[in-house]
Amino acid sequence: MTQLVLEQALNGLQFGLMLFLLAAGLTLVFGIMDCINLAHGSLYMVGAYFVAAAAQAADSFWIGLGAGVAGAAVLGLVLELSLFRRLYQRDHLSQVLATFALILIANEAVRVIWGPQPLMLNPPESLAGPLEIGEFFYPAYRLLIIGFGLAVAILLYLLVAKSRIGMWVRAGAANREMTEALGINVRALFTAVFVFGAALCALAGGLLGPLLAVQVGMGESVLILAFVVIIIGGIGSIRGALVGSLIVGTVDTLGRALLPTLLRALLPADAAATLGPALASILIYVLMAGILFFKPQGLFPARA
Amino acid sequence: MVEGLLEVRGLCRRFGAIEALKDIDFSVDTGEVHALIGPNGAGKTTFIHHVSGALQPDAGSVRFAGQDVTTFGMHRRVAAGMARSYQITNIFLGLDALDNVALAVQGRPDAGSSFRFWRPVRSETALFDEARSYLEQLGLGSKATTLAGNLSHGEQRALELAMALATRPRLLLLDEPMAGTGPEESARMVELIEHLARHVTILLVEHDMDAVFRLADRISVLVNGQLICTGTPEAVRNDAAVRRAYLGDHL
Amino acid sequence: MAFYRPAPWQKPLSVALLIAALALPTLLTAIGQEFYVGFATRVLIFALAATSLNLVLGFGGMVSLGHAAFLGAGAYVAAICQQAGINEALLAFPAAMGVAGLFALLVGAISLRTRGVYFIMITLAFAQMAYYLFVSARAWGGDDGLPLTGKMAFAGIGLGGDTPLYYLALGCLALVMLLFGRLADARFGRTLQAIRENETRMEALGYAVFRYRLAAFALGGALAGLAGALLANLTGLASPNLLQWTQSGTLLVMVIIGGVGYLYGGVVGALILLVLEEFLVGLTPHWHIALGVLLLGVVLFAPKGVAALFGKRHG
């Protein structure tokens, strides 16, 4: 039992950190540009495809990861300059429509280029096996992801909380007009944030690639989770994104793993079997509704 | 002591580091015109927001007509008899003047429910007849079918006032009704307010000192979120602290 | 945005369209294209669904990205009714509307406390929650959905074959459009649009803004439920896919293409999108790309929707 709980807790942490990579970029784009980007999940998908394709070509996971992230950054740059730049000033509806169109295009384009079958992405060979800590076994690759996620989270925190660029970004999220009035090139800042967000998407997609299948549509389900994260955390807040990611990651993972067992102890087997999976899959939404009921602006509102 | 129509006690409000309102005690008596003056950024608009219910205080209470309305949202205070005009003109630019006022009449509890799904609103002559009378009262009778967005600035200010009146308030909160109007329009607005003051109690925030001293029965002075003095125009004019803190910078 | 005002030509045009729609099945049969009656029914049903969203979005100003949840709920209620032995649409359809409306009331009561981006995303999340609920509900078929054993009956008359369902859908749509047109011009519609334009001002005029919004949201949900019940009869299946957020996105796209806040925006949008789809599918298997590019074109070059190309908003 402790083995199970510990393993699931680590899985939750790992999932939460990956969500954070997605949510960080998303929350900044939402918060600063006030732009709804439904296609953020598509960047994640395309990023994963880039990584998988490059890794296959180079026969190295690490080269693939680097090339894929770079490729996604370039794609982000092109998208920002050609499309998103025009969308910032538009209303939310136009943004929804345009980015919905991007999803259609991205899904179909991936199908055309790489085919309908999922791509395989192998973890680096040295990390393929489990790691043994005393009595406890845990896949080495998952530990690596946790390490990676933590490192990026710390880096991002330092960047946003401590650096000058981060100060501008936070200022932009809290009050855009003021930031512009201070003479900061908000346009360039926006571009940089968007590109950075795209790179983080690809990083998450590439790292998760060996665990999940790299396939069409993988972006949509994760996109909604990222939305839940930034709603819970408060739009525009990096700290909120981190806390929200960890909450959603652990609650979702632990809920799925433990809730059915728990219910079986409490309810007749029949009811537990029906209710368990249902409850587990909606747990985070219930949580989100609860949080929003008391804090409509999320846990860490970026705008006072 | 008789309770005033509006009684504000110990009202405090912070915006982050800014203490916008510090422990305000304030009252408006039935029938009077009570002016609130103070330099820009003193907190006058913020105060009006708290009286009207647009913002909730950190501490303190607001009583209106003998009832504690501190926890009431804006629409409940309006239903209780409070109406406000905005410093920045706030009307429906896509509707004509008459429709704007009719909307205000329609919002009144005694005008019936707005959960009516079938009858075209245009056929409800009672609404529009009453709305027209407010427009005429404010000299906008000939502008009834003009799109609000096409009215002059002064006319828009007057329309704003007509909408507030159409809620049949006992207390009218006017936030700088003269803001941005020319001297001629200002003079007309002063006359209007003078006329209104015969029927309704008014809390007036205004920068135009001539208007304030002409209209007000009592004046309160707000500086840096603090109420430094309340009294008759004479008393306020001669108050040393007021001269130092406020009039000194301006006159 | 301007306020809705019925144009003088609207009534004759509506009547003419209705007559044309009434004659359509006969016409299609005459030229040997009965196949398209089913397609036309689909258009009518989605026109109804998109119109229900237009009430919420175009008139209420609430950008809901979870509207498909109510469509799906309606479809499931119809299927569940049939499973329980209630095969009469006169019973099952009101039940579908009631359940979808109550569900919308609940979702709205929480979501409407938020604004802007938060509202968009919380409605999305609620729909997703409903989606997962149905996916994991084994009693109702889980992933596979709950099939209908056949089309239901309306006032005892079976809806089998394509034409009866077509007329039922047409009747529902016509009634809803009539109601929609009336309420848009009545007190409620005025109030709703004014709230869309300036919420604070309406509050300051004494309107309990939340209540009107919630009522519109619930009414929109109920009408979507009706569309869902019809759709279940058309496709013979209540599937969780109906609740997926891409379905909500599609409804939104319809309203935007057709014209947000125009009475006929939902109808026009559903017609255009479904016909376009039908046309593109025949052209290329990768029609999603073409559709996506077209949508991008609409956003960038016809931001007010197609209905807006026909002149100003009714008056």
Ligand SMILES: Nc1ncnc2c1ncn2[C@@H]1O[C@H](COP(=O)(O)OP(=O)(O)O)[C@@H](O)[C@H]1O
């Ligand atoms: N929503 C707000 N957030 C932060 N500060 C505010 C807000 N509203 C007002 N303030 C601050 O409160 C002070 C009073 O503002 P205001 O009431 O508009 O003054 P006045 O109407 O007397 O000119 C100002 O310093 C202003 O910057």
Ligand SMILES: [Mg+2]
């Ligand atoms: Mg002010």
